[in-house]
Amino acid sequence: MAKELWKGNEAIAEAAIRAGCQCFFGYPITPQSEVPEYMSVHLPKAGGVFVQSESEVAAINMVYGAAGAGMRAMTSSSSPGISLKQEGITYLAGAEVPCVIVNCMRGGPGLGTIQPSQGDYYQATRGGGNGDYRTLVLAPSTVQETVDFMQEAFDIADQYRNPVMVVCDGLIGQMMEPIEWREMPKRDLPPKDWAAVGRRGRDHHNVINSLYIEPDDCDEHNVNLEKKYAEMTEKETRWEEVQCEDAEVVITAYGTPARIALTALETLRAEGLKVGLFRPITLWPFPEKALHELAGKSHVKAVLDVEMSSSGQMLDDVRLAVEGQKPISYLGHAGGVMPTVEEMVEAVKKALKEVK
Amino acid sequence: MAIVYQKSAGLTDAELHYCPGCNHGIIHKLVAESLVELGLMDEAIGVCPVGCSVFAYNYFACDMLEAAHGRAPAVATGVKRTHPNQAVFTYQGDGDLASIGMAEIVHAAMRGEKFTTIFVNNAIYGMTGGQMAPTTLIGQKATTCQSGRTVEQAGMPIRVSEMLATLDGCAYAERVCVTDIANINKAKKAIKKAFEMQMNRDGFTFVEVLSTCPTNWGKTPVKAVEWLKENMIPYYPLGVIKDKSAEVK
Numbered sequence: 294m295a296k297e298l299w300k301g302n303e304a305i306a307e308a309a310i311r312a313g314c315q316c317f318f319g320y321p322i323t324p325q326s327e328v329p330e331y332m333s334v335h336l337p338k339a340g341g342v343f344v345q346s347e348s349e350v351a352a353i354n355m356v357y358g359a360a361g362a363g364m365r366a367m368t369s370s371s372s373p374g375i376s377l378k379q380e381g382i383t384y385l386a387g388a389e390v391p392c393v394i395v396n397c398m399r400g401g402p403g404l405g406t407i408q409p410s411q412g413d414y415y416q417a418t419r420g421g422g423n424g425d426y427r428t429l430v431l432a433p434s435t436v437q438e439t440v441d442f443m444q445e446a447f448d449i450a451d452q453y454r455n456p457v458m459v460v461c462d463g464l465i466g467q468m469m470e471p472i473e474w475r476e477m478p479k480r481d482l483p484p485k486d487w488a489a490v491g492r493r494g495r496d497h498h499n500v501i502n503s504l505y506i507e508p509d510d511c512d513e514h515n516v517n518l519e520k521k522y523a524e525m526t527e528k529e530t531r532w533e534e535v536q537c538e539d540a541e542v543v544i545t546a547y548g549t550p551a552r553i554a555l556t557a558l559e560t561l562r563a564e565g566l567k568v569g570l571f572r573p574i575t576l577w578p579f580p581e582k583a584l585h586e587l588a589g590k591s592h593v594k595a596v597l598d599v600e601m602s603s604s605g606q607m608l609d610d611v612r613l614a615v616e617g618q619k620p621i622s623y624l625g626h627a628g629g630v631m632p633t634v635e636e637m638v639e640a641v642k643k644a645l646k647e648v649k
Numbered sequence: 650m651a652i653v654y655q656k657s658a659g660l661t662d663a664e665l666h667y668c669p670g671c672n673h674g675i676i677h678k679l680v681a682e683s684l685v686e687l688g689l690m691d692e693a694i695g696v697c698p699v700g701c702s703v704f705a706y707n708y709f710a711c712d713m714l715e716a717a718h719g720r721a722p723a724v725a726t727g728v729k730r731t732h733p734n735q736a737v738f739t740y741q742g743d744g745d746l747a748s749i750g751m752a753e754i755v756h757a758a759m760r761g762e763k764f765t766t767i768f769v770n771n772a773i774y775g776m777t778g779g780q781m782a783p784t785t786l787i788g789q790k791a792t793t794c795q796s797g798r799t800v801e802q803a804g805m806p807i808r809v810s811e812m813l814a815t816l817d818g819c820a821y822a823e824r825v826c827v828t829d830i831a832n833i834n835k836a837k838k839a840i841k842k843a844f845e846m847q848m849n850r851d852g853f854t855f856v857e858v859l860s861t862c863p864t865n866w867g868k869t870p871v872k873a874v875e876w877l878k879e880n881m882i883p884y885y886p887l888g889v890i891k892d893k894s895a896e897v898k
Contacts (some may be wrong), residue, residue: 502706
């Protein structure tokens with residue numbers, strides 16, 4: 294199929310419609326506003342529902358209502374707006390309501406900047422809302438990959454009855470790239486017989502709820518959620534390794550910095566330096582086992598983590614996975630400043646020098 | 650043997666947890682009876698709040714969603730927009746609706762969302778133990794205004810029905826109470842009418858039910874009813890505040 298030039302945010306919206314998204318609830322915020330704009334035009338044409346909510350708080354709760362009533366529902370926002378959605382996300386997780394949430398990350402804290410950032414890693418992977426819960430977090434690094442993930446995002450959400458978050462920094466949302474519309478594989482999914490769609494002759498009523506007032510019930514509920522998260526960790530963890538087979542320095546990066554790292558790899562390999570890239574694709578579940586094994590290999594001398602974050606957030610997970618087997622250094626910028634190829638090249642050389 | 654009274658088929662067999670003298674039980678019954686009589690029970694989807702009626706999902710026999718505090722109108726928007734031919738309602742108290750959920754209820758009414766809100770106003774936070782609500786009357790004591798609410802400290806209580814009625818999307822707003830048989834019958838009529846107008850796609854429909862909270866008011870059930878009549882009704886007058894179906898006629 295021929296390639297088409299698409300802006301990231303519009304491609305996300307179109308991909309969601311193609312993935313069977315039936316309703317979208319959103320609120321304007323830079324740099325993701327093209328998602329609701331595109332949805333407002335194209336989702337109703339596809340037979341779906343678009344509502345511009347009064348706030349991000351309302352948007353995520355509209356998602357809870359529509360998805361709780363059995364629909365494929367989605368919302369999108371950018372960092373400060375995602376903060377506002379956290380209340381809804383913990384209720385969705387607690388009531389086991391599937392949905393897709395896109396975070397087109399910008400710089401923070403607070404209003405920060407509208408430029409790309411990865412400062413929401415903790416929020417996405419640790420859960421910004423209250424309680425013991427997890428959302429599966431997909432982190433694409435190109436517009437093509439973002440588009441390809443939308444079908445999986447909805448399918449994974451439905452399969453596990455869990456919110457799925459797609460985090461792409463503002464660059465992916467704002468950038469135009471040639472992409473190919475591919476028919477993505479669909480999963481066999483269980484019927485949504487739990488949804489509050491009206492009884493329609495059913496002998497019992499369905500209830501969408503996250504309240505378990507009895508301590509033993511709430512404990513059991515958490516145990517069951519934990520089992521689900523363990524299954525997701527086992528079956529849904531994704532990552533990519535580039536030229537890691539002989540790498541002496543492994544760069545860990547996701548999203549846009551991972552893409553910049555590919556150019557750094559080319560530069561360094563041309564100079565005869567053995568460098569590889571380990572790119573987590575799911576931020577939760579983090580590919581801990583794979584990174585642990587890679588870091589344990591004798592050819593790996595050092596790990597360099599690169600993020601668009603001031604002191605590193607994924608760095609915590611990298612450290613937990615590497616478990617002290619090899620030294621780890623960090624390169625990063627926040628506030629919309631991107632790490633450059635030159636900086637990466639220099640940081641890799643410095644890391645190598647320190648271990649040799 | 651003749652049946653003289655029967656629980657509505659719109660309610661489950663679960664035992665209500667409400668305090669003695671609380672009006673929630675009566676209001677639940679009126680909502681359930683209305684849905685059954687209109688033949689809507691099999692398709693109805695309800696959304697309950699956080700507050701005393703948080704467990705309403707155990708009592709209404711239709712499908713239910715439990716919302717976060719104040720967010721029921723947003724949840725109901727998601728349900729109704731994707732199920733436009735089905736009866737959808739929220740059941741909310743005054744802390745939930747008039748305080749933390751004010752944005753959600755105002756915008757649902759502004760958009761003319763075609764669901765029905767049953768707003769139970771007892772002028773206090775019940776479940777959390779009697780704190781001041783936006784609807785608490787001047788002079789009324791609560792655990793966060795122990796000498797009584799003052800205008801200086803908290804402003805005047807809000808009349809939600811009148812405020813929502815100013816919005817074009819609001820098709821029906823009526824304030825009722827359930828202090829005696831005559832008023833219970835009026836309340837039932839209002840609730841039924843709200844659901845009828847919803848199914849007629851007239852717009853957002855709203856019924857405010859003044860209610861007692863003997864526990865947190867520190868009164869017996871009988872004294873609580875008297876207090877409601879003497880204090881709440883003068884500030885929150887009963888009656889139809891807006892009815893677009895009557896305007897058309």
